[in-house]
Amino acid sequence: MDHKQSQIQEAEHAKRSYGSLLNVISKQYGSRDTQYADFSGECYKAVLEECYKKAKIDPSEVCYVEADGCASMITDAMELNSISEVMCKNRKTPLPIGCIKSNIGHTEAASSLVSIAKAVIALRSGIIPPNMHYDSPNPNVPALLNGVLQVVTEPTPLTGNIVGVSSIGMSGTYCHAIIKQNPKVKPTKEPASPIDFPWLVPLSGRVELALNTVFEKIEAMPFDEEFIALAHSIFKTEIKQHLFRGYTLLNAGQQRVHEVKPYDGAEKRPIWFLFSGMGSQWTRMGVDLLRLPTFAKAIRLCHDVLLPKGVNLLEILYSDDPNVYASSILHSFVGIAAIQIGLVDVLKELGVEPDGLVGHSVGELGCAYADGCFTAEQMILSAYARGRASVEATLIKGMMAAYVLKDVINFLGLGYNQIKDQLPPEIEVACHNSEFSCTLSGPVEDMKKYIDTLKQKGIFAKLVNVANIAYHSKFIKPAAPALLKYLKQVIPEPKPRSKRWVSSSIPEALWDSELAKYSSAEYHTNNLLSSVLFEEASAHIPAKAIVIEIAPHGLLQSIVKKSLSKCTNIPLINRFEKDTLKHLFQAIGKMYLGGIDVNIGNLYPKVDYPVSRNVPALHNLLTWDNVKGELISSFMKNKKEGSVIHSWDFIKIYDKRIQNFLGYKINNMEVIPPTVHLVS
Structure with a gap:
């Protein structure tokens, strides 16, 4: 029986098994002409005998019977005497019996469901819930008087694994079901986590306080991967009228991590992927994430593709050398691309698909992969081609620097429009980052002089690690022929770019041109030569979008938090975090808070369903104040x-x-x- 849909299912499709239905029988012996039937013990005995005979089960194997118990002494006597005669013939111990009606009254048409629920509780917990208000045995039932039948009046251990449930209708309908206990049980000793990264648990609910209470209970529970798997399966899609969403990280170290926020699911927010470029690389980037199988698989693929080229990607990523990227632009390109491939694969595994894509500089390779224009092999080889062409070309010693000017009162921009007419002839605006930020590119000596000039005005630069190459300027042109040649080998049959991918290397006025239509060798060579029109491209990102930055570091966060202030900006990695994998899971949690449905269970080891019977129930986490008599809204x-x-x-x-x-x-x-x- 499925825990979520509350209906009978085939076991292979159920997440939780409350028990196996071995047999069920229902027979009508009454007449339609009379309102109430004359209950017959012979008829009821025949029903019981047929039920167990067809199931090929000895009635003496039953360890508990949940009786109908309609509170009529005559009918009750008929029922119990029939049970005694059929089920106690070869029994060596008393047969425990009970009836939920003594506890909660007669629920009429729902009474059979309530009886089954009680039986399920007994099977799941191993304890039979007691009857209330039982004072003396019915004198017309000898089996009660001599102890063959024993009414359960105290919580009593279940001694077997099969129970019977009876129901009798007032018109002469006799029903009986045989339910067998789920045999799968978890060991009582608390198991260790089979993985060495945090378990992300998402939950949603109607009330913030209740959701926080649930998280506190979960965090205090012994670790249980089957319980977490149930939570993953339930909360991977939106639950209507749940107005709060939250997540917690288990096994995330000593620090308690959970967050709850209001959730307005009135409309789905668009999802945009943002791929950063140069400057996001750093020593040992991605190493923490290799504990995640999906990410590790992608990195291994990239490593195997690059190895014949003489590039050992894993050696680069694991290197402690602080100059591993500063000394080699090729290392930077393939390192950034590999991390982006791995992160896109993680998002795909989560079921997160973008509505829009924007890349900054070489980040457009990531757009090509996420858009389906590139395979992972093509993306990593395109990054390699960009690095190889840069290394082989004869280039001037260049420099790139990003500028942002801020004063105490206002954010004052040093964007393209403000600075374009102030630049020396040899310096170009390489990147239009936003209305208040741009990146300049040019020869080292010219750049140093101009940087000093701007410093005197209180404008400070952040140097971009580009291995002394002036990208996105006229000084990179010597690398273009080789790059075009190498890319044509990697991309023999270019695929059309979808409308999701907003170009940051071609002006909007030319988006209908042949060059803009395909993710071709020509397109990506043009990317190398052209200014990065990120300010213009990001203007197409709608307000209230969820913008996910996919890079080794959230390089563009300082820009998009201002230029896209109405959006939710989520960087997947922050290089300054002690554990970047933990940060990644927090980022996934923030996606869920923002309204993205994520299939988190795909990132973890698969659980064999149905889960063990002693896995805690999710509904037990809910709290309810039974003292207050309030109208339920x-x-x-x-x-x-x-x-x-x-x-x-x-x-x-x-x-x-x-x-x-x-x-x-x-x-x-x-x-x-x-x-x-x-x-x-």
Whole structure:
């Protein structure tokens, strides 16, 4: 029986097995002409005997029976005497029996479901819940008097693995089900995590306080990967009217990590991938992430592709040499590309697909991969080609520097439009980063002089690690022929770029040109030569988009947090974090907070379903104040404000939809029949 859908399923499709239904029987012996049947012990015995015979089960194997117990002494005696005669013939110990009606009353049409629920609790916990209000045995049932049948009045251990559940209808319907316990059990000793990275657990709920309480309970629980797998399967898609989302990281060290935020699911927010370029590389980047199988697989693929070229990618990534990238532009290109391939593969594994793509400089190779224009092999080889062409070409000693000017009162921009007419002839604007930031490129000596001039005005530069090559300027042109040649070998049949990919290397006025249509060798060679139009391209990112920066470091965060201030900007990696893999999982958690449905379970070892029967139930985490007698409200969202409002639905007796319910009374009071609650 499936934990989520509350319906009978084939075991192979169920996430949780509350028990196996070995057999069920239902027979009608009454007459339609009479309101109530004359209950027959012979008929009931025949039903029980047939049920166990067809299941090929000896009734004496049953360790507990949940009886119907309709509170009529005559009918109860008939039922119990029949049970005794059929199920206690060869029994050596008393047969425990019970009836949930003594605890909660008669739930009418729902009574069979409640009885099954009680039986399931017994099978799952190994403890039979006790009957309340049982004072003395029915004198018409000898088996109660001599102890052959034993009413459970205290929590009692279940001694076997098969229970029976009976139900009797007032019109003469006799039903019986045989349920067997799920045999799969986890060891009582707390297991160690089979992986050495954090377990990300997402949850959603209606109330923030309750969600925080649930997280505290989960964080205090013994580690249980099957429980986490259940949470992953349930919360991988949106649950309607859940107005808060949160996540926690388990096994994330001593520091407690969980976050809860309001969630307005009124409309799906667009997802944009942002690929950074040069400057995002750093020593030992990506090493933490190699603990993640999906990422490690991508890096291994890139390593194997590059090895015949004489490039040992793993050696580069693991190197402690602080100059491993500064001394080799080729190392930088292939390192950045490999990290981006691995991160895109992780996002694909999570089921996260972009609505838009923007790349900064060489980051457009990442766009090509995410857009399906490149294979992983083509992307890493294109990065290698860019590095090789740069190394082989005869180039002047160049420099690149990024500028942002800020004063205390206002953000003042040093963007392209402000600086283009102030530059010396040899210096070009290589990158239009935003209205307040740009990157300059040119010969080293000219750049140093201009940097000193700007310093005197209070404008400071951040040098970009480009191995003394003036990219995106006229000084890189000697590398273009070789790059075009190498890229044509890598991309023999260019694929068309989709509309998702917003070009940052071709002006918008030329987006319909032949050059702009394909992710071709010509397109990516043009990227090397042209200014990076990131400011113009990022203007196409809609407000309230979720912008995911895919790079070895969130290089562009200082820019996009201002230029895309209405968006949610999430860098996947921060080089300054002690554990960048932990930061990646927090970034995935923030995606979930923002409304992205992520299939987190795909990143972890697969669990064999159904889970063990002693795996904690998710519903047990929910809290409810039973002392307060409050009207239960439904929750709706104010779509304009994103706030929560409470509302109640009142039933009007003149409503045509409920006319058939009128006249139903209990204790002379007109009430809604209990059956309604099954479908409400």
